[in-house]
Amino acid sequence: MNTEFQIIQKPLITEKGTGLTANLNTYVFRVEKSANRHDIKYAIEKLFKVKVEKVRTMIVRGKTKTVRRSVSRESNWKKAYVTLAQGNKIEIIQGV
Numbered sequence: 001m002n003t004e005f006q007i008i009q010k011p012l013i014t015e016k017g018t019g020l021t022a023n024l025n026t027y028v029f030r031v032e033k034s035a036n037r038h039d040i041k042y043a044i045e046k047l048f049k050v051k052v053e054k055v056r057t058m059i060v061r062g063k064t065k066t067v068r069r070s071v072s073r074e075s076n077w078k079k080a081y082v083t084l085a086q087g088n089k090i091e092i093i094q095g096v
Contacts, residue, residue: 004043007035012079026083027090031057033078040080051085 009030017028031040037055044052058081062074084090 002032002035002039004047007032007039007043008047020081024083025086025089026081029080029082031078031080033059033076035078035080040082044082048090050088050090052082053085054083056081056083 009032012028012030014028020026020028029040029044035043037057040055040057041052044050044055058079060077060079062076064071064073
């Protein structure tokens with residue numbers, strides 16, 4: 001099994017994600033592609049010492065890039081929406 005630091009790659013700070021954090025106590029993370037919901041929940045609870053209520057995941061398809069005559073494609077990656085229990089919050093992301 002992977003460690004928590006390998007499963008949770010980085011938080012995603014976007015306008016939509018910031019709105020979710022403020023209104024619904026939901027945080028957005030980029031996670032390892034092979035991680036499932038249970039792995040993500042365990043990693044978030046262990047890393048940030050919070051209670052996770054719900055985890056939703058999605059695969060983000062890589063974009064196709066064209067530079068002059070060559071066409072390349074970025075890799076697919078996985079995004080996780082993590083909803084925390086009432087009264088819990090992750091301080092690292094606050095105030096960004």
